[in-house]
Amino acid sequence: MHIPDGWIDLPTSATAAVVATGAVGVAARRAGAALRERVTSLPAVMAAYLLVAQLLVVPVGLGTSAHLVGTGLAALLVGPSVALVCVAAVVVVQALLLADGGVTALGLNLINDGLAPALVASGLFALARPLLHARRGQAVGGGLAAGAGSLAAAATATLAFVVGGTDAVPAGTVAASIGGAHVLVAGLEAVLTALVLATVLRLRPDLVRAVHHGRTTPDPPPAPRGEVAAEPDPQPSGRP
Numbered sequence: 001m002h003i004p005d006g007w008i009d010l011p012t013s014a015t016a017a018v019v020a021t022g023a024v025g026v027a028a029r030r031a032g033a034a035l036r037e038r039v040t041s042l043p044a045v046m047a048a049y050l051l052v053a054q055l056l057v058v059p060v061g062l063g064t065s066a067h068l069v070g071t072g073l074a075a076l077l078v079g080p081s082v083a084l085v086c087v088a089a090v091v092v093v094q095a096l097l098l099a100d101g102g103v104t105a106l107g108l109n110l111i112n113d114g115l116a117p118a119l120v121a122s123g124l125f126a127l128a129r130p131l132l133h134a135r136r137g138q139a140v141g142g143g144l145a146a147g148a149g150s151l152a153a154a155a156t157a158t159l160a161f162v163v164g165g166t167d168a169v170p171a172g173t174v175a176a177s178i179g180g181a182h183v184l185v186a187g188l189e190a191v192l193t194a195l196v197l198a199t200v201l202r203l204r205p206d207l208v209r210a211v212h213h214g215r216t217t218p219d220p221p222p223a224p225r226g227e228v229a230a231e232p233d234p235q236p237s238g239r240p
Contacts, residue, residue, distance in 0.1 A: 002054075002094065002109050003160060005102030007174075012164025017107030023115050024088045030081035042207060046074040047086040054090065054113065055100075066181035069153050071114055072121030072146025073193045076210040077200070080118040087114030108160050116156040117149030124148055125210050135201040138211055143194025147186040154182035 008016075035043070053070040074083035091109050094100040101109045124145040132138045158175040165174065200207055 002091075002101030003105040003112070003157065005104050007102075007166060008105060008108060008160050009164040009166055010104070012160060013104050013108060015107075016105075016111055016160070020088075020107035020110040020115065024084060024110070027081040027084040027088075031079075031085045034079060034082060040078075040207075043078050043082050043086055046070075046078055046083065047089055050074060050086055050090045051093065054094065055098075057100075066178070066185050068185060068189055068192070069113055069117050069150045070189075071117040071153070072149035072189065073142075073196060075118040075122040075149070076125060076142050076146065076193070076197065077208055079209045080122040083118045084114045087118070108157075112153050112157045112160070116152040117146075120152040121145040121149035122210060129211070135198065135205070138208075139194045139198035139201060142197045142208075142210065143190040143192075146193035147190030150182060150186040150189045154178050154185075 031043075050070045053068040055067070057067045071083055071087055074086055077083075078086075088110055091101065091106060091113060095103050095106055095109070121142075122145075125142055128141045128145070129138075132141045158178055161174045161178075197208065201211070205211065
């Protein structure tokens with residue numbers, strides 16, 4: 001999934017870099033506002049998860065590889081803006097320190113691993129959220145949205161080869177290799193995301209931003225075992 005240097009021509013790579021820079025700038029401003037409202041260590045945990053998940057690389061031939069994306073889960077837990085900032089940090093570390101992805105392809109890889117899956121996963125879940133009332137349904141819906149996000153990542157990587165692929169390897173051959181491998185990756189990502197969401201929704205549902213985003217009265221966290229959750233204060237009646 002990580003595109004190396006020299007596989008995509010410079011005009012395409014430069015255009016992707018401009019798009020990615022603008023997207024990260026907007027996401028950083030929104031992420032800063034969101035984190036000022038609610039300070040949490042969850043984004044750091046998600047960045048670590050993304051780094052580890054994307055290091056589990058399976059070669060699929062012709063110099064390409066398949067790996068978990070993880071951005072769909074991050075977008076559902078902390079929101080697409082924070083998720084994109086986390087992916088940006090991870091992609092830079094991978095390129096500069098781990099030789100995973102090219103420096104000239106940073107913009108391309110950020111779009112593939114960050115922007116596309118974050119927007120697709122969060123957008124699909126937002127559309128389905130009014131129909132998902134039970135926690136099990138929310139977990140399954142989130143898993144399917146994350147799987148679709150993984151397919152979106154593979155699609156944008158394929159598009160990059162179709163538009164700007166060099167003669168190093170035929171674009172059609174690379175596209176078929178990436179697409180076929182990530183059908184399996186998307187299924188695995190959907191299952192893992194659903195399992196993680198089911199656990200978090202059971203223990204700390206308030207941490208799943210995608211479920212509560214836009215609600216005026218989010219559900220309170222579950223009371224510790226043996227305690228009864230406090231009832232909300234009644235509305236004042238206006239009487240003394």
